[in-house]
Amino acid sequence: MEIIAGKTIEEWKNTYPLLNQLISTEEVFWKNPKYTTFEEAIHKISLGEKEVKEAEERLNRFSAYIAKVFPETQNMKGIIESPMVEISSMQAYLETMYNQKIAGKLLLKCDSHLAISGSIKARGGIYEVLKHAEDLAIENKLLTVEDDYSIMDSERFKNFFSTYSIVVGSTGNLGLSIGIMSAKLGFNVIVHMSSDAKQWKKDLLRSKGVNVVEHESDYGVAVEEGRKQAEQDPNAYFIDDENSTTLFLGYAVAASRLKKQLEQMNITVDEHHPLFVYLPCGVGGGPGGVAFGLKLIFKNNVHCFFAEPTHSPCMLLGLLTELHDKISVQDIGIDNRTDADGLAVGRPSGFVGKTLENLISGVYTIGDDTLYKLLRSLADLENIYLEPSALAGIAGPALLFKEKTGQEYIMDHHLKQVMANSVHISWATGGSMVPRDVMETYYNRGLQV
Structure with a gap:
């Protein structure tokens, strides 16, 4: 009989x-x-506004370099940011699909269309690569923080970085962002890909000169193998999706930029105008970092929910049992197989779970068929094409109002009177780089469910 943390599965189920x-x-x-107040929760967390501000400043220093080597970022002056759009037709569709009125306004944060790697991972992954490059260059007296960082686009820097390696384990999108950025700087890059990573992502990385190592097993094994490889090479740097505070801070920068976008759209966030954000969740770093940044800015007026596939509910399992990374979905007999490749993670980040255990409002799960149905509908109604995992955040507003626990959450936090003024943001985490033929397959699957 399987024993997990001293209890049988039956005992866990009873609890x-x-x-x-x-x-x-x-x-x-x-x-x-x-879940508790921001003021109470933040005392237990070692990171804060200072660290997020430093991350934002570092990205600003690199903007001249990014604008130079990635022409698609020139109109944003080398700042990698995504649009936010209102999706009222989709909101109406959700109301019909779930037979549930959604009070407030529904927006889509299109990290699916972030420059360079077309996913939320362009925030954390690219940021950690840039931080490592800056650290190495400053340490070796090639760069100072006063310099124009576009000087890094030179043979001198590429030759220097080519003596170093960057290693990562990924289900797909993190590998893409790290691979593309690292290769551009001149690093040797090794991306360990899990069995659920899509072929087109591996092909794209290889076309950029990245060494892709494929594994028959899932995400956890890809990360472990990457970690082992990096440990054997003193010049290798391992980007740890499960435990990296650097990745986390890169994601957190999204919040101050989102605040500006809301202001430009004349959207107020305060106790009379609550903000609800629905974030697709794999190991937890991306949604965790974004949620943390949002909490720093909007405090008790923002409510963050994670969304996971029914076959990979690792963060929910870790938070529910309070075991965090000491339990995996496989331990309780779930197969961790889902078409939402970026979310196909069996064991959550202990770092994210413990950091945010008092700041996350809740977690919901969603089946693959529902993801495909939403994928097709968003394409038809809003002409926005996302990959399956990015649709996980779309159903959140309907579920919040429809599910008994969602209604309880609204009552518990005395929000019922202000829900008419609420704003809901579904975070679209990836999709713009999906090849057309692959997207057609996704869309057709959506027609069949």
Whole structure:
């Protein structure tokens, strides 16, 4: 009989009845009983505004270099940022699909269309590569923070970086962002890809000169193998998706930029105008960093929910049992197989789970068929094409109002009177780089469900 942290699965189920539905891969909506005020939660966290500000300043220093080597970023002066759009037709569709009125306004944050690598990973992954490059260049007296960083686009720098390696384990999008950025700077890059990584992502990386190592196993093994390889080479740097505070801070920078976008759209966030954000979640770094940044700015007026596939609910499992990275979905008999490749993670980040355990409002799960149905509908109604994993955040607003636990969350936090003024942001995490033929396959699958 399987024993997890001193208890049998039956004992765990008795303590947390929701596990029965998780194990049956049913769609669930969980509100976090440990959620508390920002003021109370932030005392337990070592990171803060200072670190996020430093990350933002570093990205600004690199903007001249980015604008030079990635022409698609020139109109934004080398700042990698995504648009935000209102999706009222999709909101109406969700109301019909779930037979549920959604109070407030629904927006889509299109990280699916971020320059360079077309996903949310362009925030954290690219940021960590840039930080490592800056550290090496400054340490070796090639650069000072006062310099124009566009000097890094030179043979001198490329030759210097070519003596160093960057290693990462990925289900796809993190590997893309790290591979593309590292190769551009001149690093040797090795990306360990799990079995669920899409072929086109591997092909694209190889076309950029990245060494892609394929594994038959899932994400956890790809990360472990990457870590082992990096440990054997003193000039190798391992980017640790599970535990990296650098990645986390890169993601967190999104929040101050989102604040500006909301201001430009004349959208207020305060106690009378609550903000709800729905973030697709794999290992947790991307959504965790974004949620952390949003909490620093909007405090108790923002409510962040993670969205996971029914077959890979690792963050929900870690938060629910409070075991975090000490439990995996495979431990309770879930197969971790989903078409939402970026979310196909069996074991959550312990660092993210413990950092945000009092700041995350809740987690819901969503089946692959629902993702495809939403994918097709968003394409038809809004002409926006996302990859399956990026649709996980779309259903959130409907579920918040429809599910009993969602209604309880609204009542618990005295939000019922202000929900008419609420704004809901579904975070679209990837999709713009999906090849046309692959996207057609996704769309056609959506027609069949």
